[in-house]
Amino acid sequence: MTKPAPHLITFVLLTALTVISTTMFLPALPAMQSEFGVNEATIGLSVTAYMIAAAGLQLLLGPLSDRVGRRPVIVSVLSIYAASSLVCVFAQDIVVFLAARTVQAVAMTAGILVAAMVRDLFDGPMAAAKLATISSAMAIVPMMAPVLGGFLDVQFGWRSIFVFYALTGAGLLIWVLRDLAETRPDRTAETPERRRMLLREARFWAFAFCQALGAGGFYVFLVGSPFVAAALYGLDSGQIGIGLGSVTMGFMAASALSARTVHRFGPFRLIVVGRLASLLGLGAGFVVFSITTPPVWVFYAVTIWVGVGNGLTLANANALALAVRPRLAGTASGICGALGxxxxxxxxxxxxxxxxxxxxxxxLLLLLMGVVGASLFSAILGHRLDRGQGQGA
Structure with missing residues (x-):
């Protein structure tokens, strides 16, 4: 460790913000669709436009944090997030709502800056272990966020979710101003030539795609499972929220396991185990649902393997990608986040x-298996490129 780190809770809360911003409102999508009088594709823009905007912002703000520092970027992000959340609360038109929701995408930058700060402070497997510890510590958030979102929608209406977002952003801003110290290394490391060298690193892109596809698989579940649960089992938004939260139990356990074992087995081996576990679990579920329609708990018992696989994959793939050019952690993390x-x-x-x-x-299961398989292929490619350069994972 090269300099004192901010409190772990600060990293956990900043990471948690990215999760609640993308998952908490999902159970309320049908209610939002009904109130605005739009079709599924239009209300779905609250997810797709958000993610596209987040990609552009991460490409901008990740490198900016290498230049001006992590702290000022995070302070600006939280201020914008709180303000745009309030606009969503009072929006009466779908265009206004979607515009404000898209601006909320600045929240996703908090997650990539946490990864950059961890890489500022720690090296190698230690960085992977710290990222896995953070993921494990905040794993209760993706479990509870859809549950809380479903509850708020049922009890107070979907706008109460965005009130929660605004209060969370404002509260976290106050906390960050008090606790978050600057971690950025000497800015002389960040040069156009070094950025170009990073972009030319095939192994960086391989590990970045491994992480991105892992996250993509999680959102296949988040977006697709409510429709499957409603169609097959007639679940309401509150019940769907509980189901959405279940997959993170696997993620929590696997992240904790990764943090404890990465020093022994290395990031790449844990990635492979995670990808294969997901494929086997999802494959078994595909066979079962091809034959019959089992009880609803079987559906979530099968999809929980998405969480298990990601718990062993995401932090390790992220650490391997950022290790390619560690002095450009902000830029690398921004690219990884944007790609994701x-x-x-x-x-x-x-x-x-x-x-x-x-x-x-x-x-749904077949689509999940395809994404997980592609993620595994990317990890294997990145590992072979690493070994070819004498830098085994």
């Missing part, structure tokens, strides 16, 4: 199209 959000946006759109005429479990 573009993949998430694309997979969200593919998911809605795939399930548009038939919200079947087999279609």
């Amino acid at each position: 959000n573009l993949v998430i946006a694309a997979m969200s759109m593919v998911t809605t199209i795939t399930l548009a005429d038939e919200a079947s479990a087999t279609r």
